[in-house]
Amino acid sequence: MKEWYIGCDLGGTNLRAALVNVTDGSVHHAISTPTLSREGPNAVIQRMIDLFHRVIQESGLSPQEIGGIGIGVPGTVDMERGVVLFLPNLPTTWPNVPLADYVQAGTTLPTVIINDVRAITYGEWRFGAGQGVNTMACFAIGTGIGGGLVINRQLHLGFGGTAGELGHITVDVNGPRCGCGNYGCVEVFASGPAIAAMGMKAVAQGWTTQIGALVDYDLNRITPEIIARAARNGDAVAREIFEIAGGYIGTAVANVVVAVNPERVVIAGGVAQAGDLLLDPIRRTLHQRVFVVPKERIEIVPSSLGNNAGVVGAALWAYHSQHRD
Numbered sequence: 122m123k124e125w126y127i128g129c130d131l132g133g134t135n136l137r138a139a140l141v142n143v144t145d146g147s148v149h150h151a152i153s154t155p156t157l158s159r160e161g162p163n164a165v166i167q168r169m170i171d172l173f174h175r176v177i178q179e180s181g182l183s184p185q186e187i188g189g190i191g192i193g194v195p196g197t198v199d200m201e202r203g204v205v206l207f208l209p210n211l212p213t214t215w216p217n218v219p220l221a222d223y224v225q226a227g228t229t230l231p232t233v234i235i236n237d238v239r240a241i242t243y244g245e246w247r248f249g250a251g252q253g254v255n256t257m258a259c260f261a262i263g264t265g266i267g268g269g270l271v272i273n274r275q276l277h278l279g280f281g282g283t284a285g286e287l288g289h290i291t292v293d294v295n296g297p298r299c300g301c302g303n304y305g306c307v308e309v310f311a312s313g314p315a316i317a318a319m320g321m322k323a324v325a326q327g328w329t330t331q332i333g334a335l336v337d338y339d340l341n342r343i344t345p346e347i348i349a350r351a352a353r354n355g356d357a358v359a360r361e362i363f364e365i366a367g368g369y370i371g372t373a374v375a376n377v378v379v380a381v382n383p384e385r386v387v388i389a390g391g392v393a394q395a396g397d398l399l400l401d402p403i404r405r406t407l408h409q410r411v412f413v414v415p416k417e418r419i420e421i422v423p424s425s426l427g428n429n430a431g432v433v434g435a436a437l438w439a440y441h442s443q444h445r446d
Contacts, residue, residue, distance in 0.1 A: 123188035127173055127230070128436030130193050130237060133158055133210045137428070138172045140180050141436035146248030148429045150179045158211045162218045170227035190230050191439030192220065193237035193431045200282040203234050209300065210264070233442045236282055237431055241424070242269025243276050244434030245387050249426040254384040258377045260287055260370060262392035266308040272381055290373040307373040311366040313392050316345045319362045330358035349395040363398040370399070371406025378411050378419055389424035396423065
């Protein structure tokens, strides 16, 4: 059995690839390079292929010692064909790009693709915060809200890998329109930009808060990290913003809990670095809204693999794709 696989995160800003040992989840020879997505799919794919060659060269392994490549992609994919269907946050949106075939031709290594948050989910379940449970849900809170499900020790993919889009659970039927086309998705209320927008509004309306002073009253510099800093300094407005966002996420978590009974819910992504400022209101909302499930048995925990979750999960998926029962 080959134990070394390459995992890759295709991000709008950076490409990140690493060699992953699939027996223990350890990450080696991680390299990042700018995506430069405005140059279009062909240029990005060539940059990705070059990145894989660099990882192999730095590892000292021969290509024959590497089992394959897994790529986490931020959008909709056809996993069976290895084709990107729609990347909403990259220029041209990459319609019908045969990414796996191009990479395989450029590296001679078997290549698979998977949605990036499904990769994070799989990585956290196998070697991160989800280890040891049979059923797990993952919410990744960042520019949007992604998700994933492991049910009965299987990554739940649905039609073509589209299952697990937990950021598009409706939490307010009369809410504003989401980028997905629906109205009232949790992503609209609790993503990183949504949290930042609440901070901007508070400062613009002259509320008593430290948030503005932390960015010299430049509203464009307000981020969830800035709001979290103010909250940790005791700022009541900043704490309330995380209470509101956590309440919406908690409502989405409650819906998942009554549907699939996950033993553990992992909160990942950049916004999750707020820690208990976000996790505590999620936990409280879960307990307020769930009555038909033994909610005391459900853990809400932060991710533990950090930036490595995506590359670990993508590499593991490449291995899994070759060793299915």
